Amino acid sequence: MATGHADPQRRERIITATLDHIAAEGVAGVSHRKIAARAGVPLGSMTYHFQGIDELLREAFSCFADHVVAVFERHLNAAGSPEEAREAVGNLIHELSDGPQSDLVVTHELYTLAARRPEYRELTRKWMIRSRQLLERHFDAETARQLDALVEGLTLHRALDTAPHDRELTREAVRRITTAP
CATH class of the missing domain: 1.10.10.60 (Homeodomain-like)
Structure with missing residues (x-):
């Protein structure tokens, strides 16, 4: 070394x-x-x-956010049609929820810090903006915001449930949000 x-x-x-x-x-x-x-x-x-632990933590969490945004990009950049974009969102949810347990823990450690400290709240806000911008390539801004929340929520539910829901339920949830009434 x-x-x-x-x-x-x-x-x-x-x-x-x-x-x-x-x-x-x-x-x-x-x-x-x-x-x-x-x-x-x-x-x-x-x-x-x-310079200190806070700088180290902010850098580490920023790199982690970059990693998750890259997962979003990989899925959403491959979508060429609205249907492919819906499928990409579903695949994203399943990849994130079926991924390493360490990613889930790091995400929630960041959320806990963000709930307490403005500088980490700002870091998560920027992460959400980047995620929504990727979703906005395929959906209007309001739908992208709802989808971003769905990704977070279903990822958490699937990762923590002892019997996580299947892809069909994910597809249906994405369809409901992305299809006009």
Whole structure:
């Protein structure tokens, strides 16, 4: 492993280690010492790359939001018709809810911080805007807002339910929101 400034991936390893730690132990357990150990970097690297824990957490959660937005992009960019867009939203819900448990935990750790602290609320607000902009490529702004909430809600319900609903129920929910009465 490279050391010092010759290690161009050190910052990214620290961010990854932070997200791994949050998934395993929560935000409350984050410390420079724990993250440095998890990332396999000298403790001094923490303050070289990040001014403090808050900056580290904001960077880590921003990278996580980028990851989820990339999942949205992958699904929605492939859709060429309204029906394909509806199917893409359903597939997105199922991929997110069937994905790694760590993603669910990190999401909810961020939501908890956002409920308490304005700077994290702003981070989640920007994440929602990006998600809705991707949905707005296929749906009007009001529908995109409703779909974004549906994605969040159904993802959570499917991920936490002991008997998650099937794709047909997801398709029906998406159809109801995206079809005029």
